[in-house]
Amino acid sequence: MAKGSDPRNGPSVMQVVESCLQKLFATENSDQIKTFAISRTDAKVHAIRSPILIGLPVACDWFSQSELARTEFLLCFNDQIRNNGFTNAIELLQVDPVAMGFHPCFHVSYRRYVYRLRVISTEQSLNYPNRFFAHLSHVIPSDPSLASLSEFNYSWTIPPTFNIERAQFVCDLLKRPGQNFASFFLHQMRQRINNKEYKSVTRRRQLLQLQISKGESYHDFTDCEDEAQFYNLDFVGHGFMRQQVSRGKIKENLFKKLGKGIRIRDNLINYEEKKSTGNGCKSES
Structure with a gap:
């Protein structure tokens, strides 16, 4: 977009x-x-x-x-x-007039994002290079199957060390009352240090929904089987939260660390305790 x-x-x-x-x-x-x-x-x-x-x-x-x-x-x-050759690529659904002063970000009631996760099996992981496990690079395996090629542009491939229970724990933790995601607005720290003017954030931004559930493959193949497990990470944001998807903490903590099998339960709990006592990281910007 x-x-x-x-x-x-x-x-x-x-x-x-x-x-x-x-x-x-x-x-x-x-x-x-x-x-x-x-x-x-x-x-x-x-x-x-x-x-x-x-x-x-x-x-x-x-x-x-x-x-x-x-x-x-x-x-x-x-x-x-x-x-012009864009059938099934773009479709205009409706056209509505808006009043003067309509803001394209703040006057949107909610935004919903769904990430499709494809957790490969241990046998499938043997075809992936080392950088895939180190950085979760989006790469094609050395011996790709028809299913893996078809899912390349429609899901995020995750190593077999991904744990659904730990992922759900992170979802529940980030949904706790009082969390404010307004800090996802782009105000660089060097701008604050240099006392440069920037638009302050006064509204709260909260996650209305954050859950991970069982999913399915994007394409239905009858002549081959994909051993991977599919999950949907579904979250709804209150209004517009900049960097909610691309470089947010949700993506870093949930995908990369859990996808690499790192236990982050204790780290997240310590982070929550520091926030509540005023030490360490702050939730407000």
């Missing part, structure tokens, strides 16, 4: 959307259209029902006033997607 993309990785979602808008609106208005990606995702993350804010020039007021025009626009937009 980012505005730009690496040319080597092909077009981004926003580039496709902007190209469709230029075709559907008059030429004299297309240059004045502004788009804002409300939810930026990591590379190869599949966004479902993710909103995009579109700012139209004054000459396009008819668009917000006519429900019929928005319905026709929805049909024409999806036709453009299908006719």
